[in-house]
Amino acid sequence: MKAISGTNLEQAKSHNRRVVIEAVRTNGPLSRAAIARMTALTAQTVSNIVEELERSHLLVPAEAQKLARGQPIIPYSINPAGAYSIGLELGRQRASGVLTDLSGAVCARIERHVEHPDPQRAMPALQAIVEDLQQAFAFDRNRLLGVGMALPGRYADGGITSLSPQNLPGWQDFPVGHELEQRVKVPVLVENDATAAAIGERLHGVARGLGSFVYLFLAGGGGIGAGMFLDGHLYKGSRNNAGEIGHIIVEPHGKLCSCGKRGCLDRYVSPAVAYEFMGIANAEELSSDDLGALIAKGGEGLDAWLDQAVQPLRQTLDFLELAFDPQTIVLGGSISTSLMRRLAERLEPLHVPIDPNRKRSVPRVMIGMTGKDTAILGAAALPIFSETNPRFDVLQKPLG
Numbered sequence: 001m002k003a004i005s006g007t008n009l010e011q012a013k014s015h016n017r018r019v020v021i022e023a024v025r026t027n028g029p030l031s032r033a034a035i036a037r038m039t040a041l042t043a044q045t046v047s048n049i050v051e052e053l054e055r056s057h058l059l060v061p062a063e064a065q066k067l068a069r070g071q072p073i074i075p076y077s078i079n080p081a082g083a084y085s086i087g088l089e090l091g092r093q094r095a096s097g098v099l100t101d102l103s104g105a106v107c108a109r110i111e112r113h114v115e116h117p118d119p120q121r122a123m124p125a126l127q128a129i130v131e132d133l134q135q136a137f138a139f140d141r142n143r144l145l146g147v148g149m150a151l152p153g154r155y156a157d158g159g160i161t162s163l164s165p166q167n168l169p170g171w172q173d174f175p176v177g178h179e180l181e182q183r184v185k186v187p188v189l190v191e192n193d194a195t196a197a198a199i200g201e202r203l204h205g206v207a208r209g210l211g212s213f214v215y216l217f218l219a220g221g222g223g224i225g226a227g228m229f230l231d232g233h234l235y236k237g238s239r240n241n242a243g244e245i246g247h248i249i250v251e252p253h254g255k256l257c258s259c260g261k262r263g264c265l266d267r268y269v270s271p272a273v274a275y276e277f278m279g280i281a282n283a284e285e286l287s288s289d290d291l292g293a294l295i296a297k298g299g300e301g302l303d304a305w306l307d308q309a310v311q312p313l314r315q316t317l318d319f320l321e322l323a324f325d326p327q328t329i330v331l332g333g334s335i336s337t338s339l340m341r342r343l344a345e346r347l348e349p350l351h352v353p354i355d356p357n358r359k360r361s362v363p364r365v366m367i368g369m370t371g372k373d374t375a376i377l378g379a380a381a382l383p384i385f386s387e388t389n390p391r392f393d394v395l396q397k398p399l400g
Helices: 009-027 032-039 043-055 119-136 176-184 193-204 271-278 288-296 299-324 337-345 374-388
Strands: 059-061 076-078 084-090 094-101 106-113 144-151 154-156 160-163 188-192 213-218 224-230 233-235 328-333 365-370
Touching (some): 009 374, 032 043, 043 076, 084 374, 094 119, 094 374, 119 144, 144 193, 144 374, 176 188, 193 213, 193 328, 213 299, 224 299, 288 337, 299 337, 328 374, 337 365
Parallel strands (some): 144 188, 328 365
Antiparallel strands (some): 084 094, 154 160, 224 233
């Protein structure tokens, strides 16, 4: 059993600081009094935190607003230039990087061809991308929060790959996070692509402000994963591998999966299967426009994929709703936007929910960010999320 630790004043200050940032991020410009009401913090605590965040450039004040009675109020909002982050992504033949500001806007982008990207070839390329991104856009280097990296596959503590991604051989048991951090001299966070995309969607997308949602990530190169937020906290499981939803059996004794089981969701719904049905052999090498054009005239192959994919996906959505009771399920990923929309349009009617008479403030299913930038923008969100998201663990003293 994991030991439970107490807290002290420094940890409480860190947590309260994150709570204030989250209140402003999700609600827009707020006065100190409004922040105090929303967070149940004292006026003095909020004042101290806002002053500290203003000095560190994370919050920026607007013009004072005069009220009918009383003192004018000053609304505070997130300063996009208050912090920056770098996101990295590695594919079968390329390494990519983006520099984003605190709002998630892309300030610079670099892409390099990497033949056979094993760690020996890829790590120098990733280091060079990080260094070049810092030169490509003028900003205060002290405001760089760190580097986030999204990779397909599973991870142990510290960003060590515990399962070599099928499309990136040679990464088994490689300490990605540690090795890259030694090279670039800034903090590095590594997540699987589904979790990174879910974080990006919560910070900057349709899940902004939602406490509980499941993000279903359809990878353009094949495979399905899930990122889960429960009551405002990222859920990663006891071994950091929650969300391997693609290997739920949806068709007993069905198609053989690469994991060794039969009838897994991956074998029916993944984009790779869609491209097989449509006869598209090189989907990852095509531009977004070219791939979209092929999907637009997908014909019988596309219809056949949709016919066999909709029921397994509908069944999975029902399971996720029953297991986690999320506010919504977000469909996204590096799949093309047109293909995702065709799939989403066919989902209705969904299975009857367990509480059909309950009024909903958000739809049961939403479409989030799609396209090739989904994972890399999620990767760039990792350092921002780590620095600003309220977490219970910051309230605990380190043990030992």
